[in-house]
Amino acid sequence: MELCDLSAYEIAQHVRSQKATAVQVLESCLERIQKVDGRPGALDAGELTAEDRLRVHAFITLTEERARAQAEEVDRKVAAGEDPGLLAGVPVSIKDIFCVQGTPSTAASRILANFVSPYTATSVARMEEQGALVLGKVNLDEFTYGSSNESSAFQPCPRNPWNLNHVVGGSSGGSAASVAAGEVALSLGTDTAGSIRQPAAFCGVVGLKPTYGRVSRYGLIAFGSSLDCPGPMARDVTDAAMMLQTIAGPDPKDATSATVPVPDYIEALEEGVQGLRIGLSPDYFRIAIPDARTGKYHTEPVPAEFEQAVLRAAQVLAEMGAEIIEDVPMPNARYGIPAYFVISRVEAASNLHRFDGVKYGYRTQRTPADLRDLYRKTRAEGFGLQPKLRILMGMYVSAAQYSEQYYQRALRVRTLIRRDFDQAFDPDGAVYVDALLTPTTPTPAFPLEAVYGDSVMMQYADQLTVPANHAGIPGVSLPGGLTAEGLPIGIQLLGPDFREDTLLRIGRAYEVATQDDPWRQEEPQSAHL
C-alpha cells in the first residue's frame, strides 16, 4: 500500500511518529495525481482525447509549492518536538469554490477564471493551521450549480474513479473523485442540496454535510447562502470526524456560524449504537417526479439494490444493539425540490450580481456602448448556461409581483420540512429517533452526458438530500455497497441539529460491522490505471 492510500488518521500517525515524513506523503500524492488525474480542467480545452477518457481530471489548479512549504514546516515541527497539528501531513484538496490566498479561485466559471483571491477561507485556514497539505483546487459544477460536474467551464470535467465513463456527481465532484482515487486523503466540499453527499455516494466515499452554522462559510463563494454548508469528504468515517473537528466552530467573520460548543467527534466514534433509535421513512424510499407537461407528480420506488442496501445497514445496526423504528413520517420531503428551486435561485441570482466585470474577474473584450452594455456583454460571455438559468429563474420568482406566489410560499414549505424533522427528533414526540437512515440518492452515478442538459431531472437526483439543507440539519453519506454493475451505493444518515457526533458514531459502527464484506474489498477502476 502506498502512502497516498493511507487514511488521514494513519498518515497523521505516521508523520507524528516519524514513520514517514510529510514530504514523502506529498511525493506519493503527486505521483498518484501524475498517474491518474490527466490534464487539469481548463477553459477552451478542446476535444476530449482517448486518453482524457481514461483519467479522473479532479484538479483545476495544483498548488504543489504551497503544499511543499507546508510539508516541510510540518516535518520541521515534528523534528523539533512541536505539535504539528491534528492533520499533520494530511494531503487535502479544496473545492474550487473556496477562496485561498494567492491561488486562482475560479468557481469553475469563466467569469472568475482569472480571479486570484487575496484572502483565505476560514475552513481552509483551519486545516492548514492543523498541518494539512493543500495540494490544489478541484473541479465542480460551475458555481456549484449541478449534480454531475459536467457544467464546469473547466474541461475535461472529472470522471468517476469507479467507472470512468460515469459522472462523479456534484457539485463537489472533484472533491469526491480526488479522495476516491487516492490523490488526497480529505477534501473540503460544500453542500447546498446534496452537493457533498451525492458525489460521495457516487464515488464511494464518506461525505458529511454539517449542521448549518457548524462550519464557517467565510471564503465560500456563495450559492444559496441560507443553505450552503462546507463539509468533509473522506475515505472513512474517522477521517471525516478528524476533518470536522478541525473546521467546526464559531467564526467571528461569519455571523451565521453557531456558538454551540464543538464536541470531541473522534472520542465519540467508538461508542457503538447500543440503545440508539434509528428510523426508516417510507417517504425516503420513493421519489416524486413531476411530469414536464402536466406538472403532476408520480412516484417511483428507489431501485431495489438501493432499498436493500439501506435495509441491510438497518439490519447490521440492529444486530449491534440499535432499535430500528419503521414508518417515520416525512410527508413534506417530496416538496423539497420545488421549494429549493425557488429559494436557492433567488439567493443565487442576488449572489451573482457582484460579477459584473467592474472590479475583478472576466470583462468583455468587446467595446461596450455604455455601462449596461458592459454588464450585459460581460455576463453573457462570462457565465455558462447554469448560472444564466438560475439568474433568470431567481429574478422571476423574487420579482415584486411574483414573490408572494413563489418565494414566500417556498419559505413556508421550508418551515414544514423543518417541522417533519423536529417531530421525528423530538424526544417527547410520537416517534422519537436519534437518526434517520435513508438512501443518499435514487440512482447510482449515471453515464456521462446521459442526463446533462435536463436541468429538472438533474435536480431530482437531490431529492433525498435536499430536505436536510432546508431544515439545516446534519447528514452524512456512507458507502453502502456496490450495484451489480460495480457502481457505489450511498446510504444516508440524518440527525438533529449539532448531532454530527451521533451520525459519525453510527457510521463508524456500520463501517466496523461491514469491514469484511466483499464489496469493501473492491478497488475503483482508477486503481488499475
Added chain:
Amino acid sequence: MTDYEIVIGLETHIQLNTTTKIFCSCKADSWFDPPNTNICPVCTGLPGVLPVLNQAVVEKGMLLAAAMHAEIQPVSYFDRKNYFYPDLPKGFQISQYDRSLARGGYLDLPMPSGYVRRVSIHKLHMEEDAGKTKNAGRERLIDFNRCGVPLVEMVTGPDLRSADEAAQYLIRLRQLLRWIGVSEADMEKGHLRCDANVSIRPRGADYLNPKTEIKNVNSIEAVRDAIEHEAARQIREVEAGNRIEAWTLEWDEDAGVLRKMRSKETEADYRYFREPDLLSLPITDEWKERVLAGLPELPLERRARFMQAYGLPEYDADILTGERNLSDYFEAAVQAYGGDPKRVSNWLMNDLLRMLNDTGRTADQLKVTPQYLAEILKLVDANTVNTSTGKALLAKVDQSGKAPRAIVEEEGLAQVSDDSAIRAVVQEVLNESPKEVESYRAGKVTLMGWFVGQVMKKMRGKADPSLARGILEELLGGG
C-alpha cells in the same frame, strides 16, 4: 388665481459616527484618505465574504430612534436591495425593508414665527452606504472607501408645508444628531444628505398630487432654494394647464437651477429579500435600557425648561440650547453663580459666544470654566471689579487658565472705592482740562462721560465708576 400650498417630505441619509464600518472592521470615516485605501475584502464585496453587524451601529440607531420618539422594535431584520451600479460592489445593498429597527416617531419644529410643526417619521432604518462615482471625461472613477459606512435612512411623512419648514427640519435634525452624539451631521462632508419630495395642491385640499423628487440637496440653503424653485415651477405648470409628472430632479447649487435626471414612470423593483448572511436582530429590554440610559435631555425639552425654570426669553433659550455643550455650560454656571440666570445668559451670549466663534471651540473647551464665569460675576456684583474689568478678566482667564480672583490679586485689579483717592485723581483731571470744564459748566453736560473716562484711564480702570461720577458732579457743579 388658486391659492396653493406646498407639500414636502424629506428623505435623509445620516452617517453614524461609529469607529468602524457597519459590516467590517475598516474605519468608518475616510474624509482624509486617498481613494480606495480604507477598504477590505468585505466592504468591496469580494467573492466569499460575509457581513458581520457592528453593534455600535445598532446602539446609535437606537438612540436616534428614541430621540425621534420612534418605537424600537424587539426584532428587526436586514434585507438585500438588489440593483446594479459600479459603486455598489456586491450588486446589492444591505438595508432594512419591512421589519426595520424602529417604527413611527416625529420631530417638532418650533418655527420662528411662533407655531410648531410636527413632522411624522415614516421610515427609520439602518443600511450600508455605497461608494462614490466620479465622472472624469470618458472614464468613471470609483472610490470604495465609503462602501459600508453606516447610515440611518429616515423618511418623513408629507408634513412640511414650506421651504422654510423643510430648512427648519434639517436645522433641528442636525442639532439633534450632534446633541445625542450619533453623527457629526456635517452636510458638507455628506454626513447628512437629503432628497426632497415636492408637490403642490390647492390650500385646504387633503389629497396628494404627483410629486417630484429632488436629489442631492445637501445644504440648508440648497433645500430652501430648490424647493422654492420647484414649487414655483409646479404652480406655473398647473396654471398653464399642464400635468405634473413624477420626475427625478437634481439641484445644481452653483447655477441655481433644477435639472431633470429621469422620468419615473415605473418604480424600480429591487427584489428585496431577507439577507441570509445576517441573523435576525433581537433587541432585548436590558440592551435597550442600557443604551437609552445614555440618551440626554433633548434640545427642545431643555429649551422649554430653560424658559420655565430660569425665566429666559425664548431667544436666549434657543441660542443656549443650540448646542449641547453650551447648554450644559450655562446650567453649570447658573448653579455655581446662584444669582440671576438672565445675567449669566447675557454674559454667555454677548461675550463667551464671541470667544467661541472667534476661536472655533466648543464651550467645554474653554478655560473659563462655568465656575470661573460665576466667580467673575460675583466679583462684579460685589463691586470688587467693575463690569469692564470683569469682561477683561474673561480673556485673561481664558488665556492663563488661572482663577479670576487670583488674577485680580496678582494684577491689582480690585476696584478703588476709596473716596479720597478718587477725589485726588478727579481734581487732577479737572486741573488738566480747563477747556472741557468751561464747556461743561456752559451746559455741555454730555462731557460727563468723557470726564469719567479720563478718571478711569488714570486709574487703569480700577475706579468704581459710580463713585467717580458722583465726585465729578460734586466738583464740577460746585465750581
